[in-house]
Every structure is written in structure tokens, then in C-alpha cells.
Amino acid sequence: MTMEKMASLTVLPVWLIFLIHSCLLGRQRASIAVAQRASKWPGLFGEYRRRMLFKRIISRMGKDVVISFGSILTKPSVELGDGVYIGSHCLLGDVRIGENTLLADYVCIPSGSHQHEFTRLDIPIRQQPSQLEVIHLGRDCWIGSGAVILADVGDHCVVGAGSIVVKPVADYQIVAGNPAKTIGDRRK
Secondary structure (H helix, E strand, O other), rough: OOHHHHHHHHHHHHHHHHHHHHHHOOOHHHHHHHHHHHHHHHHHHHHHHHHHHHHHHOOEEOOEEEEOOEEEOOOOOOEEOOOOOOOOOOOEEEEEEEOEEEEEEOEEEEEOOOOOOOOOOOOOOHHHOOOOOEEOOOOEEOOOOEEEEOOOOOOOOOOOOOEOOOOOOOOEEEEEEOOOOEEEEOOO
């Protein structure tokens, strides 16, 4: 029996829990609960298990995707292209990631930069409306460790470690810093 088939069998109980929680709590909350549980599965077999589980939960799971230990996908609308690598302890909101894109450890991609409104003082921040956005990462990108991505990143880009992307990044750009600024072009 292949590793993928064994992983598929072992995630069936968690998949059933997801289905039950989806009926009771809604698909969004069920997805977060199951993602947190799956994030704790160690080793190579844990990677296979996460791939097999998320294949059933998220909108698109490409071939040969790796979701490493400690990483959590918070939205069932996530789309991952072929060959995507997600390092350890990453947090992904509503994101679309192109093929062969690599995320180092501790990368955070929430659902945009306006998740919490805070302009009104008469009500708590948590009760104010939110504006969730879909973040797109292009094909063949490298996102460095600890980066925070709050805007779209084009194809063939590099985002330096610890950078905070607050504005869209054009194709082939190398960006770094807080806020991230263009420091190079991969074509030159």
C-alpha cells in the first residue's frame, strides 16, 4: 500500500469530524478546527496526511503539494497549485497560490489588510465590520521566512525574509523590507 493510500485511510475519521462540524458550525469554523488538529501531525507521514485531508476540504489542491508541520489553512476557499511548498508554522487565509511557489517557515498570509475595522470608538473592534480579501501569489515565487503578505504578488517574484508586503508586487520583482520595496528584478 502506498503512503498516499495509507494517509487517505488514516484521515477518514478527521474528515468525518469535519463533515459533522460543517453541519453544526458551518464549513468555515469546521475548516479551522480540523486544520488546527492536522497541523500537529509530525513527520513525512504527517505531510501526506495533511495533503490527503486538505484535498477534501479546500477548493483546489495541486499535485505534489507539501504543507509542513504547524501550518494552518484557515479558509476552505484556499487554492494551491502544483508543486506548492508551505513551510512550518505558516498561517494562510483566503489565498490562491500559483504552481511551484515556495513559502519558507512562519509566513503569514491573512485575508488582506482590512480584516478588522477600528474607526468607530463606540463599539469594540471585534464587533466592527471586516473586509476580507483574496490574496494571490503568482507562479514560481519564493517567500522568505517570517514574511507577511497583505497584497497580491505576481509571477516569478522573491519576497525577502521578514518583509511585509502592503502593496501589489509586479511580476519578476525582488522585494524586501517593512514595508516591502523593490530591490531588484529577476530578469536582470
